[in-house]
Amino acid sequence: MAQYQVIIDTDMLQHLFSKDEGLAKLAEQVLNQILKAQASEQLRAEPYERTDERQGYRNGSRERSLTTRIGKLVLDVPRLRCGEFSTDMFERYQRSEQALLISLMEMVINGVSTRKVKNVVEKLCGVVFSKSSVSELCKKLDQIVKAWNERDLSEKEYPFILVDALVIRVRKGGKVVPQSVLIACGINREGYREILGLRLGDWESEASWSQFFMELKRRGLKGVDLVVSDDHKGLVKAIMTHFQGSSWQRCQTHFLRNILEACPKSLQGKLHARVKHILEAPDMDTARKLLDEAVTEFERLAPKAIERLEAGFEDAMAIMALPECIRRRLRTTNTVERLNREIRRRERVIGIFPNEESALRLIGAVLMEIDESWTTGNRYLDMTEYLLWRDKHEKAGSDGEDKSKVCSLVGLH
Secondary structure (H helix, E strand, O other), X not given: OOOOOOOOOHHHHHOOOOOOOHHHHHHHHHHHHHHHHHHHHHHOOOOOOOOOOOOOOEEEEEEEEEEEOOEEEEEEEEEEOOOOOOOOHHHHHHHHHHHHHHHHHHHHHOOOOHHHHHHHHHHHHOOOXXXXXXXXXXXXXXXXXXXXXXXXXXXXXXXXXXXXXXXXXXEEOOEEEEEEEEEEEEEOOOOOEEXXXXXXXXXXXXXXXXXHHHHHHHOOOOOOOEEEEOOOHHHHHHHHHHOOOOEEEEOHXXXXXXXXXXXXXXHHHHHHHHHHHHHXXXXXXXXXXXXXXXXXXXXXXXXXXXXXXXXXXXXXXXXXXXOHHHHHHHOOOHHHHHHXXXXXXXXXXXXXXXXXXXXXXHXXXXXXXXXXXXXXXXXXXXXXXXXXXXHHHHHHHHOOOOHHHHHHHHOOO
């Protein structure tokens, strides 16, 4: 380990504890002397020293600032005519700087506003960071998020996918406009959940969903047996177009909500309990019997609600065609709804995204973090019974039964 002789000014020692910047000035003086000593080591000669071992000559210096926990230091880095001046001082600083940048990014991802990040950095490091500076630092996430959102999906099959959207506000073309964040989650053959990707759209239209689904399929999405979503018309049309042969399960949570919206308030509690009883029926025969009873009781009192119940019943009960062991977790889009709540928690802090890139950056980073916890955590579904059940139906179809009926039941391609 190299040793250097450092000289401290008397005035510096007197003001070390009497001034707020005293410690920073002391560190600055010490580090500048070390840089000069390292230059002498590299040249094998002191300034103006004549010696046969000299390896080159000095060529002045350049300023370089270091932001540290004790304040901002301005260092005079030697310049040499014989080549680049080398020191490991800045390598260590760069590691610390990188750690600081990562911490800043994590703060933003976890919902801390850029204004609060600026204040924290100012208190810790004694230097002012503007909101725009923090935002620029966070752009380092762009390439990481883009690579994750465009990763190859062809190595696995995803029998079940769940899709949903939420609306955020983005500044675009000089005005604030609503943008839909489209999100798709998948459950692979091993039973683990994954976030397959996200996309920003002008609205939740058939065109936006179609572009999203085409992108997922281009990346290798395959083996889809069941798609779970709400009853948004554009979304359903896109599902029918791009996942032909797959079954569609209407989210029962959204379905129940839509029914109650058309029901008089005085009857909502009672009808809610009846519809829940129908949706939780052990088999379709029981569900249809309960449906008939509900229609008889509420048809006159809440005609619009009953009309919605009857119209959406078959789509909301599509999950009954699958083994009972997997029905509960596939009858709603609650998995994606929970993701939306996590995104919303961060989005509320920001309020309005300055552009689409910032929205993709933050939301993508949040989803990446959740996706990692899903893929490395506990298995979401035990797929053993389902895969055996599907193989049995596939074999039955290949043995001469009405294969189209079997495929429609299972949702196979």
